[in-house]
Amino acid sequence: MYVFFRVPASAPQSCPEIYLKMEENILLKDRLTKLSKQHGILQENYQKLLNVMTAEQNIGSSGNKITMEGSSSNFIEALIAEETEKYMKEESEHCELLESKINQEIEELRRTLKDELLKK
DSSP, X not given: OOOOOOOOTTSOTXXXXXXXXXXXXXXXXXXXXXXXXXXXXXXXXXXHHHHHSOSEEEESOTTSOEEEEOXXXXXXXXXXXXXXXXXXXXXXXXXXXXXXXXXXHHHHHHHHHHHHHHHO
């Protein structure tokens, strides 16, 4: 996938790649923010599912309560927990990778700007 950035006219002609890197970092940060929000929503939904699917379910009127051991709900809960854990692990790894790339780019930009300033 190719992404094209517009370098501002006010940018010095000697370092347009710095501005391109900055734009790329902004896009990466936006993606990281979106993934973090999705991660939070998934955690909330998972917690809601866990709250709804308890191991014991009370069935019947208040005068005639029957407690049913939910073996099927335990199985479903385990499946949901396993799938959610796998997904969250994948997303966490992706977020960590993006964060690492962003930090590397920031450091490279700092070094480049420092070098440019020292040359002047």
